[in-house]
Amino acid sequence: MKPVWRIAWKELVQVFRDRKLVFSTLILPVLLMPVFMFGPHLFLSRLLEGTSAKVQEVAVAGLPQEALEALLEANLAPKPVADPERAVREGEYPAGVVHEEGRYRVFGRLAGGVSESQVAVSKAQAALQGLKEKKVAEALAAKGISLDLLHPFQVETVDASPPREKAGGLLGFLLPFFLVVFILSGGQVVAVDATSGEKEKGTLEALLAAPVPLLHLALGKTLATVTMALLSGVAGLLGLALGEVLSTRLGGELLSKGGQVLSLGGQIQLDGGGFLALFLTAFLLALFMGAVMVALGLYARSFKEAQSYMAPLQLLALFPLLFLQFRGFFELQPWHHLIPLFNTALLMDALLKGQAEGLQVALTWGSTLVYGALALLLAVRVFAREDVVFRN
């Protein structure tokens, strides 16, 4: 097995001596993850806060005095215009309100995400809702009827999830998602360099002429890919953790006084065994994907072609993870734990929530190991194909 370690060492040294590559693969994720997590949220919160505090002009037509006063109280400045809908459509006003035949119609430009128009519309809606409730209360009071008639009972929703599941929150989805993303992007760097990169640079033939069995060759390259994939996964998770720490520690202070504390909505509560199981799951996932990437990379004629194969692979790998969001809608069957990638995502989610069962663990690890072995055999077969190895 010595050649396997030697080949893996060579691949990793080649990559680690490329400073730009190390920076973009291992350091940048640590720095960027907090920015991605924290930056947009903070920016948006500040923006919304500023917009809410600002007085917006609102195009109005046919509004009674009480409605105009309600709008004024809601930090809006009503401006009478002939056609508020047109005025909003043409961007003259962020919102408009029309009163006709006992109905209030609020206009806004609502397509395209959060905007000043959306904020103005929300303020107008809230003002008119308040006015409506006030008038209902006055009418009931005039007839001597209690306001409680409108609220015969209260409805309260209580989250009855077990504490660990509650703590897991969104992390059950986010952790596998980011792990797959980083495992693929980190592994890809080595897999491409070690296969089509070697072909393109003219170094592969010398290696093939050495007395090394093809299985050792494929194993060595896969091992290097797995190592880099795991390092990249760790870097991504470190960035995630750093973002979470920054969000929790600084979020409340950076936002407005009443602002919410930013959080991913979960925290990891794992014991040693849980961490080990999570790591082993990530390792098997990396092994499987690493072998697939090595086989694909070698199949490609050039570095560029290999990279073009990796992009669809990433999409393909992320696709099953999207279904993880809907796992609450169906009852998991044993065969679900045999679906490549989906099974590892399910297991990571279950491990984080303390719900992993023996059968699930056995099926997921066993099947992923089998998929990894099959992918490795595929890589060996690709190495044995002279039409593939010598084409460039």
Add this chain to the structure above:
Amino acid sequence: MISLCYNIPVVLTEGLSKRYGPQVAVEGLSLQVGAGEVYALLGPNGAGKTTALRMLATLVRPTAGRAEVAGFDVRKEPLEVRRRLGLVNGGMRVYDRLTGREVLAFFASFYGLEGQAFREALDWVVALLSMEETLDKRVMEMSTGMRQKVVIARAILHRPPVLFLDEATAGLDVFARRALLDFVKGYRDLGNAILYSTHVMSEAEELADRVGFLHQGRLIYEGSKEEALAMGEGSLERAFIRKVRGAA
């Protein structure tokens, strides 16, 4: 380190062929190369020289015929064959972010050369190729000639009794080319068998003991260099052209 008896055919092929679908790359190649001999396989680009050498180096599987290198069948015992040969071709490169020493240590380990054995092999190859300056430099910082020395050193570090060189002087400057040709002669004189594939006839005139003309995948002539020169009135190029025209 493997030593072989002088004058025993170290490379032997019988009817060796390679087809890619309907396309013939090499057809019925039969030749022998003995220890202490440089056999120049001559032919233009696309004649089948590279495919022939790749079959002998076990990188490409023959579709017909048989071949032995250092007494081992290329189909049945590819690893044994690879342990006993060195391969250098013109397009071959080594890892640009490793130093010369690291490249050599990497390849030496596949031949069981580690620790003291590696140091001894390194001393030998460094002296043979005068390449002290390359050892601690990264390959990316080396000149073309220095890189070629590392490529050759990688191929002979385990002192193989058989060396295949395929257009090995391609892209080399005059000094690097001269160093390579001198090395080939020296390595031959150590009793090793060398199969030297090239389209540059002047190199064969200088190096070869025997020559073979390969044209469209077929060996159309084989003989001593002196016989071939006589046929071409002192020029291998002329001899080759006459043979090709005769075969057409």
